[in-house]
Amino acid sequence: MADKAQRLWHPFADMSRIPGHELVLARGEGCWLWDDVGRRYLDVTAGLWFANVGHGRAEIADAAAAQLRSLAAYSIFDRYANEPALALADRLAAIAPIEDAAVFFTSGGSDSVDTAAKMARRYWQLRGHTERTVIVARTNAYHGMHGFGTALAGIPGNAAGWGQIMPDVLHVPHDDHTALAAVFAQHGTKIAAVIGEPVIAAGGVYPPVEGYWKQVRALCDEYDTLLIADEVVTGYGRLGSWFASDLFEIRPDLVTTAKGLTSGYLPLGAVLVGPRVRDELWSAGAGMFRHGYTYSGHAAACAAALSNLDILEHEDLAAQVRRLTPVLAAELDSLRGLPAVREVRHVGLLGAVQLAQPEQTDTLVARLRERGMLLRGLVGHSIQISPPFVITETELRKFAAVLAEELTELGRDHAA
Numbered sequence: 001m002a003d004k005a006q007r008l009w010h011p012f013a014d015m016s017r018i019p020g021h022e023l024v025l026a027r028g029e030g031c032w033l034w035d036d037v038g039r040r041y042l043d044v045t046a047g048l049w050f051a052n053v054g055h056g057r058a059e060i061a062d063a064a065a066a067q068l069r070s071l072a073a074y075s076i077f078d079r080y081a082n083e084p085a086l087a088l089a090d091r092l093a094a095i096a097p098i099e100d101a102a103v104f105f106t107s108g109g110s111d112s113v114d115t116a117a118k119m120a121r122r123y124w125q126l127r128g129h130t131e132r133t134v135i136v137a138r139t140n141a142y143h144g145m146h147g148f149g150t151a152l153a154g155i156p157g158n159a160a161g162w163g164q165i166m167p168d169v170l171h172v173p174h175d176d177h178t179a180l181a182a183v184f185a186q187h188g189t190k191i192a193a194v195i196g197e198p199v200i201a202a203g204g205v206y207p208p209v210e211g212y213w214k215q216v217r218a219l220c221d222e223y224d225t226l227l228i229a230d231e232v233v234t235g236y237g238r239l240g241s242w243f244a245s246d247l248f249e250i251r252p253d254l255v256t257t258a259k260g261l262t263s264g265y266l267p268l269g270a271v272l273v274g275p276r277v278r279d280e281l282w283s284a285g286a287g288m289f290r291h292g293y294t295y296s297g298h299a300a301a302c303a304a305a306l307s308n309l310d311i312l313e314h315e316d317l318a319a320q321v322r323r324l325t326p327v328l329a330a331e332l333d334s335l336r337g338l339p340a341v342r343e344v345r346h347v348g349l350l351g352a353v354q355l356a357q358p359e360q361t362d363t364l365v366a367r368l369r370e371r372g373m374l375l376r377g378l379v380g381h382s383i384q385i386s387p388p389f390v391i392t393e394t395e396l397r398k399f400a401a402v403l404a405e406e407l408t409e410l411g412r413d414h415a416a
C-alpha cells in the first residue's frame with residue numbers, strides 16, 4: 001500500500017525529512033503533553049515559549065467558548081469595538097512598563113513587530129523627519145518572520161535567502177553599547193528606532209550584560225530615537241515580573257507582545273504604545289493610521305487573554321517564576337564543566353545549554369524526546385529551556401537530572 005501523502009507543510013522544517021516522522025500531540029495538562037498513542041512528555045519549552053499557565057486550562061476554554069457564542073469577532077477598525085478588547089486594553093495599560101500606554105491589538109508577535117516598526121517610521125514622517133527610516137537591530141535577534149521581522153533578523157540563517165527585504169536596517173552586535181554608540185555617531189540622524197529583545201531568546205538565550213539597557217536608553221535619548229522592546233517571549237511573567245522592561249529598567253517607547261498574552265490558547269498580540277508616539281499618531285491632522293489586521297481585537301482571543309491574566313494574577317505565577325529561578329539557575333550551573341557543555345545561560349525561567357559539539361544538538365533533542373521530554377535546538381548549538389510557569393520544583397529537578405545524564409552520555413560519545 002502506498003504511503004499516505006504528506007499534506008501538512010510544517011513551518012521551520014526540512015520537509016524532505018518529515019514524512020513518516022511526525023509526532024502528533026493529542027492532549028495537554030499543566031506542563032505535560034500526550035501524543036496520539038498515549039505517550040507522555042514533559043513540555044520543557046512551553047510550546048514555542050507561550051504555554052505559560054500550562055495546558056488544559058478549562059477556565060480559558062470556557063471564557064473563549066462563552067465569547068464565541070455571544071460574539072466571536074467583529075472588526076475593530078474605525079469606530080467599532082467589543083467588550084473584551086476594551087477591557088483587555090485597559091488591563092494591559094495598567095500593567096504596561098510604560099506610563100499611560102495605548103494598546104494596538106495584532107494576531108501575533110510578527111504582526112506586533114511590523115506594527116511597531118511602522119508606528120516608529122510613521123512617527124518620524126509626521127514630525128517632518130522623512131529621513132529617519134532606519135531601524136537598528138541586533139545580532140542573534142529574532143523578531144518574527146513577517147517582512148520587517150525577516151529584515152530585522154539577526155540570526156543569519158533566517159535573514160538570508162530571500163533577497164533584500166528592507167534596506168533601512170542596521171545591525172549591531174548584541175549587548176555591546178559601544179558598537180551602538182558608533183552606529184549612532186555615524187547614522188544617528190537617520191535612525192527611527194532601535195529594536196531589541198530584552199533577553200535574546202530564539203537566538204540562543206542571551207541575557208543582557210549588566211547595565212546594557214540603561215546605556216541603550218541613554219543613547220536613544222541623546223539621539224532622540226525611539227526604543228522598541230520586543231517582549232514577545234519575556235512579556236507577561238517569564239522573568240518573574242510582568243515585563244522584562246521593568247526588571248532591566250529599559251523605559252521603552254513601544255513594547256511588542258504576543259505568546260504569553262493568551263498562553264497560546266488563541267492567537268493574539270498587542271503593541272503597548274507610549275504617549276510620545278501615541279500623541280503624535282492620534283493628533284488632529286495626523287489622519288488615519290492605515291494599518292490593522294482582520295483579527296486585531298478578536299473578541300474571543302481577547303476573552304481568552306483576560307482569563308489567562310486572571311490565572312497569572314490569582315495564582316501569583318510571577319512569584320512561582322521567582323521561586324523557580326534559583327532552582328533552574330543552580331541546576332544549569334551544575335552542568336558547567338561537563339565535556340559536552342560549552343556554556344549555560346539563564347535568567348528567570350528561561351535558559352539554554354550550549355553544546356561543545358554543535359552537531360550533537362539534534363541527537364540530544366532526540367534522546368530527550370525518547371525519554372519523554374520535549375525541547376528543541378536553538379541556532380544549531382543550544383537547547384531551549386522555558387517550561388510553563390506551573391512546573392513544580394520536583395519536575396524541574398527531574399528534567400535537569402535526565403539532561404545531566406544525557407549530556408554525560410554525549411560527552412562519552414564525543415570522547416569515543
Ligand SMILES: Cc1ncc(COP(=O)(O)O)c(C=O)c1O
Pocket residue numbers: 048108109110111113142143144145197201202230231232233258259
Ligand atoms: C522576540 C520575538 N519576537 C517576535 C516573534 C514572532 O512571533 P510570532 O511567531 O507569534 O509571529 C517571536 C517568536 O518566537 C519572538 O520570539
